[in-house]
Amino acid sequence: MLGVRAEAEDVLQEAFLRWREIDNATLRSSEAWLTTTVTRLCIDRLRKLKVEREAYFGPWLPEPLAPHDLNTPEMVAELSDDVSIAFLAMLEALAPEERAAFILHDVLDDDYADIAEALGKSEAACRQMVHRARERVTARRRRFQVDDATRQRMLERFMAVAQSGDRKRVIELLATDAVMVSDGGGKATAICRPLIGAERISWFWYALSRHYSPRVRLCVVPINGESGVAILLDGRVSTLMAFDTDGQVVHSIYSLRNPEKIAAFAA
Secondary structure (H helix, E strand, O other): OOOOHHHHHHHHHHHHHHHHHOOHHHOOOHHHHHHHHHHHHHHHHHHHHHHHHHOOOOOOOOOOOOHHHOOOHHHHHHHOOOOOHHHHHHHOOOOHHHHHHHHHHHHOOOOHHHHHHHHOOOHHHHHHHHHHHHHHHHHHOOOOOOOHHHHHHHHHHHHHHHHHOOHHHHHHOEEEEEEEEEEOOOOOOOOOOOEEOHHHHHHHHHHHHHHHHHHEEEEEEEEOOEEEEEEEEOOEEEEEEEEEEOOOOEEEEEEEOOOOOOHHHHO
């Protein structure tokens, strides 16, 4: 819902404090009360965060989750599609209530009666919100599923080619309309606007290899439950990159450079 771990923890803390103050015997359903409370707190928080994110320097991307944030292999398998950087970035296009309805129904499998209770709206209105949100997300969501081994091989090829700085080979690994988005938050050097097209993205990797090649190392790391790439500059994690790929070419690159967001990986 919020895209930042600290914001989610604040919401859960607030919900817990409210939970302690009520008489559980008066509740028809503890689960319904908790779902409603957390959902509405998230919606309120998103409305406040909207102003902050509009003033954010450059593109804003969700905070990446380190391996220890997804506690078990089962959780990784269950949530990897629903917490991928690509998917969470798409949710930013939805209004707060739309996002809540969509997540409750399509991710958490709640029925429309429960969603209506959580949002304080009619079931018909919730159906419309979910339908509208699904159309917007589906239009941008990955149209392919790639197994871990194929993704790993793709990323290894990409790392080798990117470090070489060979623009022709980089272009061959990118979809013609590939997009690269970089989040530095004004705290690290980053591309201020998305790079669109294989040609433009290839120039970025060419420049990176020319200026930093001896000091840079790339390695595969798990990001939000799926394989991504870390760039180490002088042995320190400087960048995390999540990829949207069909196993043959890369369609999107999400580059996270804001040191506050990648602190867990840097540590």
